[in-house]
Structures are given as C-alpha cells and as structure tokens.
Amino acid sequence: MSHFYHLAYIDPGTGSVILQATIGAVAGFSYAVRNRIRGFIAKFSKGSKAEKPSKG
Amino acid sequence: MSSGLYDLLTSQGLLVRHTEPTAITPPSPAYKVIMPELVPMVSYPYEWSYSQLQDAALATLRIQRLALNHGMSLRDASAFNIQFIESQPCLIDTLSFEPYRVDEPWTAYRQFCQHFLAPLALMSSRDLGLGRLSQLYLDGLPLTLAANLLPRRSRLKTGLFIHIYIHARFQRRNQSTGSGETGATTKPASRRVSRAALDGIIDSLERTIKSLKPKAVETEWGQYYTDTNYGDAAFKRKQAGVAKFLSQIKPERVLDLGANNGLFSRLASDQGAFVVSSDIDPLAIEYNYLRVKAEAETGLLPLLIDLTNPSPSIGWSNSERKSFTERVSADAVMALALIHHLAIGNNLPFELIAGYFAELGPHLIIEFVPKADTQVQRLLVGREDIFIDYTQAKFEQAFKANYQIIDSLKLKAPERTIYYMKRL
Structure with a gap:
C-alpha cells in the first residue's frame, strides 16, 4: 500500500516530502555512521569512565 | 496509552498529563473525554526568547524520536502545541500522535521547519527580535521568506542549507495543486523514507538547532x-x-x-x-x-x-x-x-x-x-x-x-x- 497522506492531518507539502526522500538516505547513513563512532568511543573509554546512561 | 509512550513522555515532563473523568459521558460521536492539567499561563512563540523557542524545538524533536521508538509519530509540529509548564517545554496536544506507517516521511517536517527552524535561524543570524515574525505567520515562517532574509553565509551551514534553502526551492518547484492532491500517489516509490532515513533527518534537524547560537547584541535595557x-x-x-x-x-x-x-x-x-x-x-x-x-x-x-x-x-x-x-x-x-x-x-x-x-x-x-x-x-x-x-x-x-x-x-x-x- 503506497497511498501516502490521504489521511494526513496537515498538508505535508509535496516539496517537503520529496526533499525528505531525497536527503533521507544520506542523513540516515551519516546518522548511522555517527552512532557507530559514538558507540566505538563509548566502548573504548568504558574502562576509564563510569558508564553514562544513554539519552533518548 | 497502551504503547507506554504516554507514561514515558509525562514522566519526563514532555507531555501534559490528563485524566479521563468517568462522570462525563462522551457526547456522541465522541469516543472519549480527556481532561488535561491546566497550563498556568498560556504563552505563544512570538512571546518567547530565543532559548525558549530553541528548547521548545528540541522538545518537539525529542518527543518525535520517542514516539517513533514506540511505533507512533507526531502528525503536526506546531510551536503553539508547546507550552511552558514548570519552566519546561511541554506538548499540550495529546491528540497529536498517529501510528507510524512504514516508509512514510514525517508529515510535520514542513511545519517543524517553518515554526521552529526558520525563526531560530533568523534570530540567530539577524536579530533576536525577529521571533515576533511568528505573530504575522501563524503557520510558521514561509521558507522562501526565511531564505530571502537570512544572510548569505547561512548557506554554509549544511543544516540550514538543506532544511531552509533547498527546502524552499523544493517547495517552489512542487507547489500543491490546491486540489488536495500532493502528487504523492503518482510516484510513490520515490517518496519512500525509510525509518533509518527518518532518524537521520530528525538527527540532522536536532544538530542544526543545537548549533545555532543566539545573536548576542546589546539591546536597549540588556545591561x-x-x-x-x-x-x-x-x-x-x-x-x-x-x-x-x-x-x-x-x-x-x-x-x-x-x-x-x-x-x-x-x-x-x-x-x-x-x-x-x-x-x-x-x-x-x-x-x-x-x-x-x-x-x-x-x-x-x-x-x-x-x-x-x-x-x-x-x-x-x-x-x-x-x-x-x-x-x-x-x-x-x-x-x-x-x-x-x-x-x-x-x-x-x-x-x-x-x-x-x-x-x-x-x-x-x-x-x-x-x-x-x-x-x-x-x-x-x-x-x-x-x-x-x-x-x-x-x-x-x-x-x-x-x-x-x-x-x-x-x-x-x-x-x-x-x-x-x-x-x-
């Protein structure tokens, strides 16, 4: 099923939707990479620092 | 409620608490009556300082992130849905949530950029007093207007370049026809936004907003x-x-x-x-x-x-x-x-x-x-x-x-x- 938005509460705006689809892949990829790095740093510094509770 | 999202958000002060009074029978065709806690003083975005608007923006993104983790999504992102309760920005529209649908983009992305990102960018790089613009534009600052008013150097910030400048250009190129047809059904495959991509977009918005600093100027009575x-x-x-x-x-x-x-x-x-x-x-x-x-x-x-x-x-x-x-x-x-x-x-x-x-x-x-x-x-x-x-x-x-x-x-x-x- 791919009919988006016929039930949308507000007008999402066609341009805004296409932009999300366009930038999504890159944004998602960079977010994933950043998370990996963050995880790696956390793992690396685990020994020296007390574990911080993760946010979000 | 059953997803656990209500408890999580209210415990963090991000969503207004409500009760379901049994004494009131829902008038037909209403499904349920809920009675939210009262806000001590209703205030509007054009009465907030830079950091108040910034905190309201970050709270909205945080709520959306937590909602997605619970299979829900914010269907709007209006700054008017945020009120300050005990000095903390709090969502007062309990009915803003809808079930998250796989591969759908964030319906409220446009509204978020117009209500939060555009005024914050202007206040940050032009003048703190420009927050008052949201009094003129109740559905948020038109992005083309924001792009016109921002200094050229704003383009160098990746977040602002994408979410304001490119966003405005995409909007201009894809004006709605006015018939309610958003064009989304014609080429659905190209409108898909995976969950990972959605997380990335929300993260990008969050980083952009955090990176903005209020323009420090000496105003009339600041000192x-x-x-x-x-x-x-x-x-x-x-x-x-x-x-x-x-x-x-x-x-x-x-x-x-x-x-x-x-x-x-x-x-x-x-x-x-x-x-x-x-x-x-x-x-x-x-x-x-x-x-x-x-x-x-x-x-x-x-x-x-x-x-x-x-x-x-x-x-x-x-x-x-x-x-x-x-x-x-x-x-x-x-x-x-x-x-x-x-x-x-x-x-x-x-x-x-x-x-x-x-x-x-x-x-x-x-x-x-x-x-x-x-x-x-x-x-x-x-x-x-x-x-x-x-x-x-x-x-x-x-x-x-x-x-x-x-x-x-x-x-x-x-x-x-x-x-x-x-x-x-």
Whole structure:
C-alpha cells in the first residue's frame, strides 16, 4: 500500500516530502555512521569512565 | 496509552498529563473525554526568547524520536502545541500522535521547519527580535521568506542549507495543486523514507538547532541592572520594600511589567507566587529564561511583551490566539522603573496607565520616577519637554481614580517612591 497522506492531518507539502526522500538516505547513513563512532568511543573509554546512561 | 509512550513522555515532563473523568459521558460521536492539567499561563512563540523557542524545538524533536521508538509519530509540529509548564517545554496536544506507517516521511517536517527552524535561524543570524515574525505567520515562517532574509553565509551551514534553502526551492518547484492532491500517489516509490532515513533527518534537524547560537547584541535595557541609578544601599532598600509589600499582599499570581532580567520578579517567586516576568527587550527575556533554567526555577515564566502594544488576539475570526490581556491573570501587578517609559517615552497619560493596570490585577506595586531623575532626563534628550503634568502629585491623583494608596516607601539617591496600591 503506497497511498501516502490521504489521511494526513496537515498538508505535508509535496516539496517537503520529496526533499525528505531525497536527503533521507544520506542523513540516515551519516546518522548511522555517527552512532557507530559514538558507540566505538563509548566502548573504548568504558574502562576509564563510569558508564553514562544513554539519552533518548 | 497502551504503547507506554504516554507514561514515558509525562514522566519526563514532555507531555501534559490528563485524566479521563468517568462522570462525563462522551457526547456522541465522541469516543472519549480527556481532561488535561491546566497550563498556568498560556504563552505563544512570538512571546518567547530565543532559548525558549530553541528548547521548545528540541522538545518537539525529542518527543518525535520517542514516539517513533514506540511505533507512533507526531502528525503536526506546531510551536503553539508547546507550552511552558514548570519552566519546561511541554506538548499540550495529546491528540497529536498517529501510528507510524512504514516508509512514510514525517508529515510535520514542513511545519517543524517553518515554526521552529526558520525563526531560530533568523534570530540567530539577524536579530533576536525577529521571533515576533511568528505573530504575522501563524503557520510558521514561509521558507522562501526565511531564505530571502537570512544572510548569505547561512548557506554554509549544511543544516540550514538543506532544511531552509533547498527546502524552499523544493517547495517552489512542487507547489500543491490546491486540489488536495500532493502528487504523492503518482510516484510513490520515490517518496519512500525509510525509518533509518527518518532518524537521520530528525538527527540532522536536532544538530542544526543545537548549533545555532543566539545573536548576542546589546539591546536597549540588556545591561540595565549593571547600569542603574541606584547605589547599593538604595537598591537593597528598594528590594526590601518590594518584598515587604509582596508579603502583605500574599499573591498567588504576579505579573511583573518591565521586569528586565527578572530580579524583582524573583522576590515574588521566592515567596511562592507564580510570576509572569515580562519585558520588551528580547535579550533581557533571554537572560531571564537562562537563569530560570540554570536555577531550575519553576514559578517564573519570562515573556517578551511590548506593553505599549501587547500581543493582540489574532487568527481565525480574531479569536484563535487570545490577546495577552485576556490570557494573563494576576493578584498583583508590579511596575518598577516603568512609569516614565510609558508616560514620557510613549506619551501615555497617567489615567490610561492606571486604567490598564487596574484591569490586569487588584493589587499594584508601582515605582514613581520623578522628572529630575537622570533616567527620565535621558528620555527627554533631544525632545521638547511637553510633560508639564508629569509630577508626583498628578501621578497620585490619577491613580487614585482606580486605586487606594495603602502604603509607600520613599527612596533617596535616586529620589523615587514605591507605592503599594489596592484597586477600588
């Protein structure tokens, strides 16, 4: 099923939707990479620092 | 509710709590009646300082992130859905959530950029006072307008470049036809946004907003308390006098007008009152809010209000967003070092000032600043002194039409008087 938005509460705006689809892949990829790095740093510094509770 | 999202958000103060009163039967065709907790003072984005709007934006993104983790999504991202409860930005529209549908983009992305990102970017790189633009554009700043107003160097910030400049260009190229057809059904495959991509977009918005800093400028009264006419002793006497009057009134709700950074507002909140601490200066409100945050104060709401033009009622049929006067309620009004700005700076007769103050609340703590005062003389520089009626006797006479003077305190160096008055 791919009919988006016929039930949308507000007008999402066609341009805004296409932009999300366009930038999504890159944004998602960079977010994933950043998370990996963050995880790696956390793992690396685990020994020296007390574990911080993760946010979000 | 069953997803656990309600409990999570309310425990973090991100969503207003509600009850489901059993005594009320839902009128058909309503499904359920919910009764939310009341917000102490409804405020609007155009009355917030930079950091208030920024915190409201970050709260909205945090709510969306937590919602997605619970299989839900925010279907709108209006800044008007956020209110400050105990100094924390809180979503008050419990019905803003909808089930998340796989591969769908964020419906509220456009609204988020218009309501939060665009005004924040303008306030950050142009002028803190531009937050007032959201009073003109109730559905948020048009992105083309924001792109036109932002300085060229904003393009160098990746987040602003994408979410404002490119976004505006995409909007222009894909204007809605007006038939409700968004074009989304024609090429659905190209409109898919995976969950990972959605997380990435929200993360990008969050980083962009966090990276923006308020434009630090010295506004009119930003440095006021370090630049007053008061010596230490007189200032302490003034504080003690105001605190004494407040303890006589024992107000539950106080409205401090011309509060600057909220120093005197805190005399009231320290006594347990809820204080709306208003000023015309965006920087003073910014400092005030930062202090509220730093000290985790819960009884004080700084708001940007131009008293000579308080927020009017606007929107559909002029009644969608209420005026400041309609929304505010106070047992006591404070107007310290303010009268000369209104009477001389804005040519307002004492009678009109007394009349409006009396409308705002039954008790008044007001400071009279005589014409000889250097702060008044500063206002008169370069203009003809047409204010022959600006005398203490005329001031008392005018206010006595609405008030009974209960007590007063004379200060020396500078020669000013603090009055405690009660509405007739």
